[in-house]
Amino acid sequence: MSSPQILNIGICGFGTVGQGVWKHLSAHLGDLESRLGVKLHLARASVRDLTKKRDVKIPARLLTTDPLAIAKDPSIHIVCELIGGTTLARQVTLAALRRGAIVVSANKALICEHGPEIIAAAQQHGGHFFFEASVAGGIPIIKVLREGLVANRFTRIYGILNGTCNYILTQMEDRNASYAEVLADAKRLGYAEADESLDVDGWDTAHKASVLAWLAHGVWVKTDQMIVEGIAGITPADFKHAATLGYGVKLLAVISRDFVSNELSVRVHPTLLPESNVVANVSGVFNAVSVTGDVVGTTFYSGRGAGQDATASAVISDIADAAALLKHGKGSHLLGEDQGIRGGGCRLTPPERIRSRYYLRLTVQDEPGVLARIATVMAKQKVSIASVLQTPAEQAGAAALVLTTHESNERAIGTTLQQLRALAVVLAEPVLLRIGDFEQ
Ligand SMILES: NC(=O)c1ccc[n+]([C@@H]2O[C@H](COP(=O)([O-])OP(=O)(O)OC[C@H]3O[C@@H](n4cnc5c(N)ncnc54)[C@H](OP(=O)(O)O)[C@@H]3O)[C@@H](O)[C@H]2O)c1
Numbered sequence: 001m002s003s004p005q006i007l008n009i010g011i012c013g014f015g016t017v018g019q020g021v022w023k024h025l026s027a028h029l030g031d032l033e034s035r036l037g038v039k040l041h042l043a044r045a046s047v048r049d050l051t052k053k054r055d056v057k058i059p060a061r062l063l064t065t066d067p068l069a070i071a072k073d074p075s076i077h078i079v080c081e082l083i084g085g086t087t088l089a090r091q092v093t094l095a096a097l098r099r100g101a102i103v104v105s106a107n108k109a110l111i112c113e114h115g116p117e118i119i120a121a122a123q124q125h126g127g128h129f130f131f132e133a134s135v136a137g138g139i140p141i142i143k144v145l146r147e148g149l150v151a152n153r154f155t156r157i158y159g160i161l162n163g164t165c166n167y168i169l170t171q172m173e174d175r176n177a178s179y180a181e182v183l184a185d186a187k188r189l190g191y192a193e194a195d196e197s198l199d200v201d202g203w204d205t206a207h208k209a210s211v212l213a214w215l216a217h218g219v220w221v222k223t224d225q226m227i228v229e230g231i232a233g234i235t236p237a238d239f240k241h242a243a244t245l246g247y248g249v250k251l252l253a254v255i256s257r258d259f260v261s262n263e264l265s266v267r268v269h270p271t272l273l274p275e276s277n278v279v280a281n282v283s284g285v286f287n288a289v290s291v292t293g294d295v296v297g298t299t300f301y302s303g304r305g306a307g308q309d310a311t312a313s314a315v316i317s318d319i320a321d322a323a324a325l326l327k328h329g330k331g332s333h334l335l336g337e338d339q340g341i342r343g344g345g346c347r348l349t350p351p352e353r354i355r356s357r358y359y360l361r362l363t364v365q366d367e368p369g370v371l372a373r374i375a376t377v378m379a380k381q382k383v384s385i386a387s388v389l390q391t392p393a394e395q396a397g398a399a400a401l402v403l404t405t406h407e408s409n410e411r412a413i414g415t416t417l418q419q420l421r422a423l424a425v426v427l428a429e430p431v432l433l434r435i436g437d438f439e440q
Pocket residue numbers: 012013014015016017018046047048049050052065067081082083084085088106107108133134137305306307308311
């Protein structure tokens with residue numbers, strides 16, 4: 001069968017990302033076409049509201065309110081799903097894949113929730129699913145795992161995958177400001193959504209971690225199978241204590257695979273990183289990912305994690321891959337379409353084998369014997385204290401105890417926390433942060 005000479009592209013969802021794709025693809029069309037050897041035609045776009053004012057103007061006849069019509073249109077070769085959410089986006093994606101089209105998606109929530117169904121539909125009907133824009137925006141991390149580092153087994157992938165959280169944490173540290181104050185600023189500046197919970201509670205990072213874990217290990221890990229903790233409990237005092245100990249604080253996704261026990265853990269939590277770690281020095285809305293492979297060693301990637309331009313850059317890279325696939329009939333992305341083989345029957349790591357050092361800040365009654373009582377609780381769980389720092393707390397009659405532990409595990413620290421909460425001398429919810437002693 002001869003390959004089409006003109007490739008029609010449909011953009012479902014003409015919001016922030018959709019308009020960015022149209023704008024940048026139009027601007028670089030000639031260059032891309034000559035490099036790919038095919039004509040690219042931006043054929044149609046869909047919106048919810050035809051009357052909305054948009055920065056990127058396109059002829060009204062190209063706009064529709066029916067994204068499914070684009071998905072099902074046999075003349076559209078490449079369908080970009082840039083609507084968001086998991087209901088209509090799923091319908092659009094499946095409708096396009098079921099007629100053997102190529103779908104390009106930026107939708108990590110959709111992949112996390114419906115990944116197996118989407119990949120199965122692509123394989124069954126001869127469609128293809130590309131998703132570079134779904135994780136870390138402008139950083140081509142999907143290509144890194146799928147292509148550049150294909151020779152490797154990945155022992156650890158960790159990084160900052162949510163620019164909103166990194167912006168908030170950086171501002172809290174730089175301005176010595178409270179979480180609430182910085183969050184309000186972030187909303188005003190458009191860095192945080194009106195409902196911030198998806199970002200600050202760690203769920204957006206967890207969706208992206210799920211995508212990376214599948215690519216690297218061929219296992220679909222749902223968010224309810226992960227440890228997911230957000231940043232709302234962190235105070236400016238934690239940055240000061242962390243700095244005293246030589247650390248910065250970052251919200252990280254951490255994906256660890258032990259190839260000996262054949263266990264995989266995927267988790268999202270605020271983490272103390274040594275100031276010398278490059279990831280600890282990535283600030284503001286930037287993302288960063290560290291990937292350790294058994295062949296290459298540790299590699300590091302950083303760049304804008306979201307926003308119109310960075311995300312459009314990733315979507316256009318997928319469109320170019322899709323065009324190459326349609327022209328030549330194959331592509332290196334195919335290495336990513338049967339990830340199951342990377343799984344090798346691996347299981348999720350049980351909590352008692354997820355090991356770390358911990359930072360624990362406790363607001364306690366300022367009276368003699370308190371530290372001894374806390375140490376007794378910890379000793380019962382074999383959580384051994386490495387250092388103790390005592391400072392006045394904000395409450396009168398209270399003190400802040402900042403403890404670090406030697407290596408322990410998630411089950412022991414979880415039980416320790418439960419028991420500490422029950423002590424009358426512990427006056428507020430303890431703040432627990434993992435210490436990330438990762439190789440660089
Ligand atoms: N924004 C980023 O920086 C970024 C970064 C990485 C990934 N992503 C992902 O990219 C996707 C799109 O994000 P975005 O920021 O571009 O979203 P957005 O600005 O809200 O745009 C969504 C588009 O979909 C349309 N739409 C929404 N619901 C619809 C419905 N029920 N029927 C028909 N059309 C509907 C909207 O129409 P109207 O314009 O008429 O409302 C709009 O054009 C999401 O999956 C997001 O997670 C975004």
